Amino acid sequence: MTMTPHKIGLLLCAGLGVVTLAGAAAAQYERGYPYRSGEETYQRLCQGCHMPDARGATGAGAYPALTGNRKLQTPLYPVLIVLRGQKAMPPFSDLTDQQVADVANYIRSHFGNSFAGQITVDQVKGLRARAVGKNDQRPG
Numbered sequence: 001m002t003m004t005p006h007k008i009g010l011l012l013c014a015g016l017g018v019v020t021l022a023g024a025a026a027a028q029y030e031r032g033y034p035y036r037s038g039e040e041t042y043q044r045l046c047q048g049c050h051m052p053d054a055r056g057a058t059g060a061g062a063y064p065a066l067t068g069n070r071k072l073q074t075p076l077y078p079v080l081i082v083l084r085g086q087k088a089m090p091p092f093s094d095l096t097d098q099q100v101a102d103v104a105n106y107i108r109s110h111f112g113n114s115f116a117g118q119i120t121v122d123q124v125k126g127l128r129a130r131a132v133g134k135n136d137q138r139p140g
C-alpha cells in the first residue's frame with residue numbers, strides 16, 4: 001500500500017493519542033502496574049490466590065481468607081504485607097503508594113468487611129520508607 005500524506009497523518013494521530021493517554025495514567029499510577037482502583041488491583045493481582053470472594057483457599061498451599069479477617073482491623077497490617085510479602089505471598093512493592101492504599105482500603109471495606117479508618121497515601125509512603133528500605137532483610 002502506498003502511504004499518502006493523509007494516511008501518515010492518521011497513523012501519527014493514533015500513535016500520539018496512545019502516548020498521551022499513557023502519560024496521563026502514568027502520573028499517579030506509574031511503577032509496575034496500570035491499575036486505577038483497589039478493585040482492579042485486587043482482581044488482577046490478589047484474587048488468583050485469595051479468590052474472587054476473598055475467602056481464601058487451601059490446596060497446594062494455604063491462602064488465608066481476607067473476609068472477616070480480624071488482622072485487617074489494624075489499617076497498616078495489609079499495607080505491610082503487600083509491600084513486603086510474607087512467606088508464600090510475594091511482595092508487591094512495585095505498586096505505587098496510591099495503588100497500595102487503594103487495594104488495602106478495598107479489602108478492608110469489601111467482602112463483608114467494614115473496618116474503620118482509611119489508609120492514606122502518606123501512610124503507605126511512610127511505611128514503605130521504614131519497612132522496605134534498602135537495608136531491609138527480606139525473609140527467604
Ligand code: HEC
Nearest residue numbers: 045046049062063064071078081082086087088089092103
Ligand atoms: C501467590 C499467591 C498470593 C497473591 C498473588 C497474594 N497473596 Fe496475600 N497471601 C498469600 C499467602 C500464602 C498468605 C499467607 C502468608 C503467611 O503464611 O503468612 C497471604 C497473606 C495475606 C494477608 C495477611 C492475612 C493474614 O491473615 O495474616 C493479606 C492482608 C494479604 N495476603 C493480602 C493480599 C493482597 C492485597 C494481595 C494483592 C495485592 C495479595 N495478598 C496477593 C498469597 C498470595
